[in-house]
Amino acid sequence: MxxxxxxxxxxxxxxxxxxxxxxxxxxxxxxxxxxxxxxxxxxxxxxxxxxxxxxxxxxxxxxxxxxxxxxxxxxxxxxxxxxxxxxxxxxxxxxxxxxxxxxxxxxxxxxxxxxxxxxxxxxxxTASAGQDGGGGAAGPGTLRFGDLEIDTEGMEVRRDGAPVLLTPTEMRLLLEFSAAPGTVLSRDRLLERVWDYDWGGDTRVVDVHVQRLRGKIGQRRIETVRGFGYKLRG
Missing domain, CATH: 3.40.50.2300 (Response regulator)
Structure with missing residues (x-):
């Protein structure tokens, strides 16, 4: 670098x-x-x-x-x-x-x-396409979850057809959720997969980013599973 x-x-x-x-x-x-x-x-x-x-x-x-x-x-x-x-x-x-x-x-x-x-x-x-989200593909490299559409090739997100501007960290967080809709992802796993922490980290980083992401894609789209983590609703 x-x-x-x-x-x-x-x-x-x-x-x-x-x-x-x-x-x-x-x-x-x-x-x-x-x-x-x-x-x-x-x-x-x-x-x-x-x-x-x-x-x-x-x-x-x-x-x-x-x-x-x-x-x-x-x-x-x-x-x-x-x-x-x-x-x-x-x-x-x-x-x-x-x-x-x-x-x-x-x-x-x-x-x-x-x-x-x-x-x-x-x-x-540069994230590659091909993530199997099971959310009903709307086209090559595109995942759909209700009113939310994720173009994994173009790295674009739309909600009700309107573009949603995400930071790179928010995009990686959403991609992690969309790769396993309905699966509960722990804060520690998200720290490791999204923040590249192979050591302990502050889970408040995850919580605040989830809140920011919810504010952009809909509060009900990401569900809190108390004591375990978060999951994306399909």
């Missing part, structure tokens, strides 16, 4: 400089900004491949910055928080972030998270 361009927005000079050096040593190109407004300007002018945003930023906080980015782009976003506080985590994810890390973080963990998010982005863009 030598050509991968990371936007890193962090107001702490020591953390920003140390993290930038670490990312550059791992082959990333890094644009750094010290506040939210400069970060937004850098995002618009530099068009990074992924954005790494601290939650607590002067000028424009990280959650608001994430919302502004998401209004303009589906580029992957990782939030960085000094606290593992539920409010910080959930607000960042609800704003459209794909993942989060908490400070202090090990550089190898951060690099692994960045690469995992980028893999999801790439896989969503």
């Amino acid at each position: 030598a050509d991968t361009h990371v936007l890193f927005v962090e107001d702490d000079d020591v953390i920003r400089e140390a993290t930038q050096l670490s990312l550059e040593r791992n082959g990333f190109t890094v644009t750094a900004a010290a506040d939210g407004l400069d970060g937004l300007a850098a995002f618009r002018s530099r068009h990074p491949d992924i954005a790494l945003l601290d939650v607590m930023l002067p000028g424009l906080d990280g959650v608001s910055l994430c919302r502004r980015i998401r209004e303009e782009s589906l580029v992957p976003v990782i939030m960085v928080s000094a606290r593992a506080d539920s409010i910080d985590v959930v607000l960042g994810l609800e704003a459209g972030a794909d993942d989060y890390v908490t400070k202090p973080f090990d550089s190898t963990v951060l690099v692994a998270r960045i690469r995992a998010v980028l893999r999801r982005f790439d896989h969503a863009a």
